Amino acid sequence: DQQVKQNSPSLSVQEGRISILNCDYTNSMFDYFLWYKKYPAEGPTFLISISSIKDKNEDGRFTVFLNKSAKHLSLHIVPSQPGDSAVYFCAAPLLEGGKLIFGQGTELSVKP
């Protein structure tokens, strides 16, 4: 049972345009979400997070939107840069912060 789903394995975007990465979840107990970014041959790095009491969180070019009624969140990158090419994972903690459930990841390719 995949509680956090990223249904698009890959996304290709032109440099300067907007990248939108989507994530859906099934567990209504999730109250916090995190996005991690992973380059090849490296460990993931934290990108941005959002609490369920908010519907938007912004950090520079990165904005995460949360739609609780639809159990959907999205990560917007504006403008996209070639250095943003990576795999992006959304994740949600459970069990008082012990467990962390990841989605399958979306590989973003930003073309010059």
Next chain:
Amino acid sequence: EAQVTQNPRYLITVTGKKLTVTCSQNMNHEYMSWYRQDPGLGLRQIYYSMNVEVTDKGDVPEGYKVSRKEKRNFPLILESPSPNQTSLYFCASSLSEAYNEQFFGPGTRLTVL
């Protein structure tokens, strides 16, 4: 430099030969965790530890053991590795829990023949 280190980075072994992957962090973090990454499945949590001597199962704990005797170290033990444990493994740590930003190690590529 604040970091999470894992050793070895690459390992090829045979079925049934016990192995340990070490993980160490120098940030005095309470929370540590192990994940495996497989194509199409993303990252899946194996075990986590909220503090010294406190460990618990993640989503895919079968075939793995862990221990947390010291705050900085969180080794992953495969008592009898099998080919389905061939994967890319990551150790991570955070201040106190999974709600906090986690810092990941560089990964260990394990192949079990």
